[in-house]
Amino acid sequence: MKAAIIGSTGYGGAELIRLIQNHPFLEVGSLISTSRAGPVDKIYPHLSHLSSELQELDLDLLCENNDMVFLATPPGVSSQWTPLIAERGKIVIDLSGDFRLYPETYQAWYDKEPAPITWLKKAVYGLSEWFGRQVKDAQIISNPGCYPTAILLALLPLLQAKVLDISSIIIDAKSGVTGAGRGLQQGLLFTEVNENLRPYKVDGHQHIPEIERFASQVAGDSIYINFVPHLVPMNRGILVTIYAKLVKDCSNQVLKEIYQTIYEAAPFIRLCEGRWPETKHVQGSNYCDIAWHLNKRTGQVILLSAIDNLMKGAAGQAVQNANLRMGWPEETGLTFSPLFP
CATH class of the missing domain: 3.40.50.720 (NAD(P)-binding Rossmann-like Domain)
Structure with missing residues (x-):
């Protein structure tokens, strides 16, 4: 084709x-x-x-x-x-x-x-691991944004399991410079970005309503989030840290079982045990690395996810959706390993 x-x-x-x-x-x-x-x-x-x-x-x-x-x-x-x-x-x-x-x-x-x-x-939201069945019959597939992809893939399993206090969700995200596109902008010049870390759109990023819409859909309740993105002096990658309170007694093992059950057949979700996600570990690939940690002292769970914003956050997921739409194996043309170092 x-x-x-x-x-x-x-x-x-x-x-x-x-x-x-x-x-x-x-x-x-x-x-x-x-x-x-x-x-x-x-x-x-x-x-x-x-x-x-x-x-x-x-x-x-x-x-x-x-x-x-x-x-x-x-x-x-x-x-x-x-x-x-x-x-x-x-x-x-x-x-x-x-x-x-x-x-x-x-x-x-x-x-x-x-x-x-x-x-x-008529458009179907193409978060492949969650809406793949609808994608198979869609004529218009709306590929998710890069931040929503990293955030929703980590957050949705626990929302579906109804173990989170949905009023307590705080999201901190850091992205490489390619997330801003290729257009010339003073704030993206090397001398502005290099040796610098800065928040942006603290008053409201355009991906917030997208995250809230599909998080609410899966949770079956209205969700409003606190979300602050940051620009990191690197080319590619997004690392997301999510904080939320639990409404049920959970252990790390219970959280692990929730993720394993939902993502058992998902070829591009890698659940991290014994390590934390890093952007370097997914660079150039269509993988999303996810980890979780239960802070028993505060009763909060910390979720982490990493993606390449140009791959799983854009072009890679678009090709994954094309595969789903055409009935080809989901991982076709996307099975290569991340670039390292």
Whole structure:
């Protein structure tokens, strides 16, 4: 199957090219960019072995020459293009936030015009380990955000088991610089980021309503979180630490059994025993490493998870969703080990 990538010049688009190029059932099709034209290796010299050309968006030509379309675009773009592509019968996997929220919530948090409600209702949230069954029948798959992926994968098992005080959830997250995209920003210059650690969007990150929506759905109750992200001077990776109080007597063994039961058949969830998750241990891979610790002195549980924000947090999970949608083995084209060192 030929897969088009709209937004090919961003970091997520470049990762999709890398993954699709090595996928046994997918082939790199049209590479669409609204900002650049010409050979792709002029933008990314590491792709100099490819002969692909960046093209302008022509919907008729795109749909004629491709079977599946990935959108790795900024907020507010997919909401316009996805309906036009989907109504031509193509499968769409959207890496932006345009199909993750209801219109009024999306507009409030992203300050963009939302997608048409008729198409929003057709979109399936592609957190693969939790909504994989729905993904198998979806025409529009809304790939989760990077922070929500790391947070929800660690949090949902205990919410489903109803062992957490849902009013007590505090989330601290740290991300590498690629999470901000490839656009030029003063705050992302080397001299601004290097030897520095800083919080941002303390007054409200746009991923908060996404986390709350799907955490509430699994918990069966309304959940509101305290979430503060931080920028770390590294290229890739997210490390999340979650604090919450318990409402039931639990031991570390009970928590372990909850995670093992839920993720027993999940090929990309690695439960850590005897070590804590680190971004280095998942770099370049589609794995999510999860650990937990019961602090008996305070009656709180501490959850930790690590992902590569460009892989499990973006392109890797998008390909995982493509596999689920097409009925291929979930791990197809994604079984390589993390990069180390």
